[in-house]
Amino acid sequence: MNDLMSAAPGLLDDLYENTTRPEHWPLFLEKIAHLFHADTATLRLTDLNDPVIHHSFSTGFNQTINEFYESEGVVRDTFREALASSPLGKAIESTAVISDREFENSTHYQTVFRPNGNFYAMGAQFERQNGQALHIGIHRPRRRGHFCRHELNALELFSPHLRRVTRLSHLFADLNQALDDAHHALDQLPFGVWHMDANLRIRWMNSTAEEALAAHTYGLGVRSNRLRAFSGSGSGSLPTMAGRLIENLSLIETLKLGETGACLVMMQSRRSGSEFHIGRSVAQGILCFLLDPGRPARLNQSQLAIMYQLTPAECRLATLLVSGLDVNEASALLQISRHTGRTQLKSIMRKTGVRRQASLQRILLLCADTLRSPDD
Template sequence: MKDLVSAVPSLLNDLYEHATAPDEWPRFLEKFARLFRTDTATIRLTDLNDPVVYQSFTTGFHQSINQFYETGAVERDPFRETLATSPLGKAVVSTAIISDRDFERSDHYQRIFRPNGNFYALGTQFERQNGQGMHIGVHRARRKGTFTREEQSALELFSPHLRRACGLARLMSDLNQAVNDARHALNNLPFGVWQTDGRLRVQWMNTAAEEALAAHTYGLGLAGNRLNVFDGKHANALRTIAARLIENRSVTETLKLDRTGACLVLTQSRRSNHGFQIGRSLNPGILCFLLDPARPSQLNERHLAAIYSLTPAEYRLANLLVRGLDVGEASALLQISPHTGRTQLKSMMRKAGVNRQAALQRKLLLCADTLKNNHG
């Protein structure tokens, strides 16, 4: 028991270190199995009432046997009901559920345990929520003997920690989903938005910003990973604005980029925090919006032809689409059939590498010098 208990803390550290990475659970199970002198272990998410396995992580199990168990054999598992009805966190040994003689004759032993070289099992259900339960189990050969009371106690030490680890995993999963939803929403915006740190190093950006900065739209781009304005006067102004925001001398600043009315709006994304904190400090950041409220209706035909090989007919259609007209309205104004308009639209999207009209409009408006300027 002394050796078993002394090994628990380091394994708990491993559990929490990898709790938020589902791919790491099998590695934890390998160490967990060795702690109990066996080669196989499982963590399963099952239905509390019906013989359904929603998810499982295993180590030491033959894949085909595990798949057989999940798709049907779980219904004949003699341990399933006891685990689901025992007090949460209580360790249950197989010999307390079924005798060795009866188990040896059971279909579960012959189809699941025996092919993996196992006979005895020890498990506990450590989480129940929304009609589902999670349990962990270890299994070993008959020659190694049944699991002892000391081993049951050791397993019970893990139960609350496994519950917290699953809570962390759910929290991280929810956070990742929220981030993905936010990224999707940002990518649907028709204007560029990105965040920098106090030294104007870009930390993230939406798709429109990527296109605009890569194409140097309105004289903006990246030098390394740092936001850069190629006009020297604007570059100095940008550095001054950034300093004002980081030093909390201003909350929002605007930098006019050209005579079309395009501008860069910069605002504080978070304020510096000098209070007590653990881990990396959150440095103040700057949220940037690239806006063109004027949105000139005339696109630069020469540049569109050079970049996307648009034909004159496609250019005329593009010029109307960026005004907000749909392809039917634009076709009517151009006195072409709707079929011809749709064919030209598909051709433009193929040339621009997009599959939606909204994405094409964004590329037309936020791409290298596609907007006609006063310099021709």
Template sequence: MYNKEKTTSTLLHALYDNVTCPDGWVPFLQQIAVHFDSPSATLRITDRENPVVHQSFSTGLDQGLDYDHEAVIFDPFRASLANGPLGKVHTSSELISDRAFEHCDHYQLFFRPNGNFYAMGAQFERDESSAMHIGIHRPRSRGMFTQQEKAQLEDLSGHFRRVVQLTRLTNQVQVALTQAHNAFNALSFGVWMLDSELRCQWHNRAAEDALTAHCFGLRQRNGQLTIDENTAGAALMQASRKLKKGESQCESVQLSASGASLILFGSRMAALPSSWKVGHSATIIVFLLDPHMAVLLDHARLKNLYSLTAAEARLVDLLVRGLDVTEASAYLHVTTHTTRSQLKSIMQKTEVTRQPDLMRKLLLSGGLVNYE
């Protein structure tokens, strides 16, 4: 006897466990084919108007005319799937008589070589130009698909749609993460994403190079960012504690007399309930700044966004490299009074009141960095 709840539960586990992974449709199709006592099943994305297949997954179809490029032209079920209600399951025996199907090109060129005769399927997702549908097939000897089997497949149609939407969203997130990683990798200075215990969650190429060369004593031990020099190492731990307690949102650790330093920012992530058992997440962003390392900001964008003058843009370049006001004044051959006046103007234009906030705005605004 058909147990709707048990059947749906079993197939949903297979659907969500498999299809949210890359190339997971084929393992699911194998399971759903077995469930419906069928040797083959397909999932395809096709053009809504023309006999064109954009993407196809299948199991059990190893012989006969290639559907994706040839047999799709002869498919007598395309119009019914495309014009019927979304999620409505159709069976081949409802759409065409056995005798008529037996003499049609689609059966002779595609179904017969694969050992199949009956089919059922549904179109469950559509956009402006394409649609996604699932099909299940079996030999004539196993009998036509029943109303009960139609009901089982229709029970799953809404879940097919949700899985596709979930997969699409996951892909969008992955693309966004890849773009963000590429942007950080294009930076000439090191960037680390750390948890509150300084365990590294991610770092860019410049950070990897700094760790490999042990620049300024920077190392990664047991996944944790450390500094060989005792004073700097202690300062790094103290900075992380202050960020963790919320006593500060920005800390710096001097690495050398030449002005090289680490700038640590506390990320503003919402706290998760303590009952949630989740892995360590990145809560600290660290930048390695070295006055001897060129960090080129896009002056044209600075001018467009904040109306900075050429002199103010030159000062910002030096501040981002880690120089303080006195060092920047000496480098630019101007008085500290002039530099302080320019800094005050820059902060007004960028709408910040503290120098660490200015650094945060410049460093975290990826669009200001000229990657070319």
């Protein structure tokens, strides 16, 4: 028993280390089988009502026998009902379910256990949810004897940890799916967008930005995972712009890129100062937008009117602002006075519920795909 208890911490480390890597769980099974002087072990996701296996991991099992069990043998599994009716996390061993003589004459022994060299087994269901159950099974030859009470107690120590790892695995899977969905949504935007830190190290970018930076289309690119300007005055401007944002000297920075009318818009990304972090601190980040008049994010005026009650004149101004122009440049292009442009801007900000132009531009940029004109 002492040997089992002393080995448990190391096995638990392996288990938690592989929370996000289920493909490594057979390595954990191999170690736990060795700990219990067994040759095979399994983790299976089964149906609580029907003899169906949805997913499984195993070690030591002959592949052909394992495939037979999963497709046909599970129907005649002598221990399936006993596992399902036992309290969650409680380990049971085979001699408590069926005598050696009866088991020796059973179909389950003849078709699964005997061909794989096993006779005794112990296991426990450690999770039940949505009509499914997860259980661990450990098996060994007859010559090594049946599993003792102290071995069952040791297996029960692992049950709550297996349950937690399973739930953590589900949470990470849901998180990864949400991230994939977010990346897909960002890839649909008609302009480049990426996030970087104060040292211009890029954390993520959408496909439009990736294509533009890889081709140095606007004199911008990536070297050693950092944003770089390869032509023009941007080389010295980028660190200065980032510094002004990080030091709260500015809320938004704009850099014109050549003569095409394209521009880089940089703004502070939102960050809460109340989070608790262990290890490396989370520094303020910078959200970047690469805007090109050749690939405009034209806003759907009817949608803007419905969502924010903007007038046609305000919609025209908003469309130019989302293209990277400031209010003076947009006013000149619309052939209205600066005073009129600023008055319209204040009205737009009031209707959209923001107090700063940077917040307005963020809203317009991030919802541009939703509000994009159907003709684009």
